[in-house]
Amino acid sequence: MSLQNTLTKTVRPDGQGWLATSDSDAFFDLVMDACKLWELPVAQQSRTHLVVTSDIGEINFARADAGVAISIVSDTDANLFMLRETVAAQIDYFAPTLADCLTWDAAPDTGTMPPNFRLAKVVSLAPLGVHFWRLTVMGDDLGAFSHTGLHLRLALPERGGRAQWPVLNDRGRVRWPDKSALHVAVYTIRSFDPVSGGLVIDVFRHAGGTSSDWLEQAVPGAMVGLMGPGGGWVPDAPHLVIAGDETAIPAIARILDAMPGTTTGTALIEVAETCDYPLPDCPAGMDLHLLSRARGDTLETAMAGVDLGAADHRYVWFAAEKDRATAMRQHLRETQGVGRHESYISAYWQRG
Ligand SMILES: Cc1cc2nc3c(=O)[nH]c(=O)nc-3n(C[C@H](O)[C@H](O)[C@H](O)COP(=O)(O)OP(=O)(O)OC[C@H]3O[C@@H](n4cnc5c(N)ncnc54)[C@H](O)[C@@H]3O)c2cc1C
Known part of the structure; x- marks a missing residue:
């Protein structure tokens, strides 16, 4: 059962916001743009109502006279606060002139540390x-x-x-x-x-x-x-392809820890030369390959030879330097047909 199905639909005052704007059409377009950029599922329920869903809750936008009513539903104080911050940060980014027009019905006290x-x-x-x-x-x-x-x-x-x-x-x-x-x-x-x-x-x-x-x-x-x-939870699919560089090793180890013994697929870890990180055992159906940059191995070359699995049974997880993550996202989406719902492709660091 998805998180959304288990959420209590009661909106608390601190999840209830208001964006004062005379152009709610333009604001709805901005929400759609942000969801496209971040690959978030958005359901346009009607001309006046949008629902954006994420792993940690849902955000509803409803047009009203002179503004947009925002209501957030989540399971914990920390997650609700995180979604509020997300809404505010996206308004800062996409519509900075509206930043001061966002208010919430209630908020934790000024000067206290954030709930999360x-x-x-x-x-x-x-x-x-x-x-x-x-x-x-x-x-x-x-x-x-x-x-x-x-x-x-x-x-x-x-x-x-x-x-x-x-x-x-x-x-x-x-x-x-x-x-x-x-x-x-x-x-x-x-x-x-x-x-x-x-x-x-x-x-x-x-x-x-x-x-x-x-x-x-x-x-x-x-x-x-x-x-x-x-940042989401461990991927859950019968066939997993997990790949990353050194910064992704702790996450890959955690995913391997949580993996049912029946999982099939491939784990690829790219390091400078050798890897002495204590990795958990893989299920029998998972192949683990340690790739060495010193030998000329790369995640990209190794990924090209990997069975990504059938569309409704797979999950592809990739984390590495920003440019490589961007290129891998494009490759998986455009060449391999791997959708957002069946993948996590993340920039873990950026070359300085
Ligand atoms: C979701 C997520 C989970 C992550 N989990 C882990 C984790 O568990 N363990 C972990 O070690 N990292 C992890 N990272 C990566 C980590 O956040 C970055 O490496 C970050 O830059 C480290 O910050 P810093 O303070 O050490 O260096 P910064 O101050 O950010 O950067 C200093 C310099 O180091 C360079 N740099 C940063 N990372 C690397 C690198 N890997 N190789 C070479 N140069 C680098 C930068 O380009 C910059 O020039 C994760 C990142 C994300 C987004």
Whole structure:
């Protein structure tokens, strides 16, 4: 059963918004453009009503006199807040002149930390093979990081200074501290132990890596921020093709952990030379290939020889550097006919 079917349809005041605009036609066009860009399913239920669905809830837009009523339904406070932020961020991006015209019926208090943000303490930090740091953190109320999303934003405060964290402004939006005061990067939740409360993140050590440099000098007891979870859940299909570079290894490992023993398909991992990351066992029907850039192997060449599976039985998962993810998305969509609903293709980092 999909999440949408299990959602309570009651809209809470903090999920109820209003966009004051005299041109709701143009705004509906913008919603359609945003959904096309982000490949989100949108159902135009009528000339006056749009419904956008995502893994974590649904957003309804209804035309009214002098504006558009927005109502968001989600299963947790954190997810509802994330969808609110998504609506506001898309308006900032696509229609900046309307940014100040968006209001919500209720919002968490100004100056408080966002509902999907938690502080956590570093409890251990150790090398994981030659190429990764394994960071374990603990904190109050981290249970939300065990479901609905595989990823989070890890916020690392400036060393030596007074830690500054994101807070809500008087419009209910997240106000981040200056980048020099808080460095934020996206990571995969490798595991969360509900008994000990320990949350594990594996960070790839690459040249110029701001986060890995921070971790190199961090000590147990240091405070970090966690925002999320987000980014979707583990793919679920009888036939899986999973491919990624070093930054995707923690996510691939988590997907392998969750995979039923009957799954068939291929996992491809591309590394500079050798891979000493502790990967879980694959189901018997999954082939795992470690590709070495030093030998000239690439994900793209390996993907070309892989059985992607039948259209209604497969899921294709790909994460790597931005240009490669963009090219792979185009190839899979246009040449292989792999649709959005049966794939996750994501830019995990960007060449500087
Ligand atoms: C959904 C998602 C999940 C992710 N999960 C993980 C994870 O579990 N573990 C993990 O290690 N990473 C993961 N990443 C990738 C990580 O967010 C990026 O590598 C990010 O740039 C790291 O931030 P930073 O603070 O270390 O460096 P930044 O300050 O962002 O970048 C500093 C410099 O490093 C360069 N750089 C960044 N990544 C790489 C790289 N891989 N190789 C070479 N140069 C690089 C940048 O181009 C820049 O020049 C994930 C990304 C996404 C979007």
